[in-house]
Amino acid sequence: MQKVSETKRRRSRGQSLVEVLVGSMVLIPIALFGIDLCVIVLANTANDSLAKTAARAAANQGSRQEANAAASKCVDQFKKSSLIVDVQLSQDFNYEKSKEVIVKTRMTVKLPAGVQGFDLLKFDAQAVAPVVAAPADV
DSSP states (O other): OHHHHHHHHHHHHHHHHHHHHHHHHHHHHHHHHHHHHHHHHHHHHHHHHHHHHHHHHHHTSSSHHHHHHHHHHHHHHOOOOSSEEEEEEOSOOEEOTTSEEEEEEEEEEEOTTOOTTSSEEEEEEEEEEEOOOOOOOO
16 A cells, blocks of 8 residues: 555656646746846837937037037946947937937847847937027027
């Protein structure tokens, strides 16, 4: 009688181990995808914020050259994390005196659990701000 109950116990333990392994094969990729999704949302938010900050800084300048320098300074001072590979100010910098300034930024982000070939993502952001430092026409 004792041998039968030991055999059932061993089978039950073995079955539990297989169930845990199969379950973890499903849950681990879902958890890793969730981590990547959080990084994507945070990086996109950071890039949008950077574009708005650079546009505001450029809008407070009196000329195109000063505006471009102010926007570049904002991008250069942006603190990168280990996941943010690169941050660039687009060459499409648009400054219309006494109207508006349009700033475009591009951020390259490395996904922590990305699949090979899909581990780097690029985010583009554009922000528009009214020029507030234009001299008055007399």
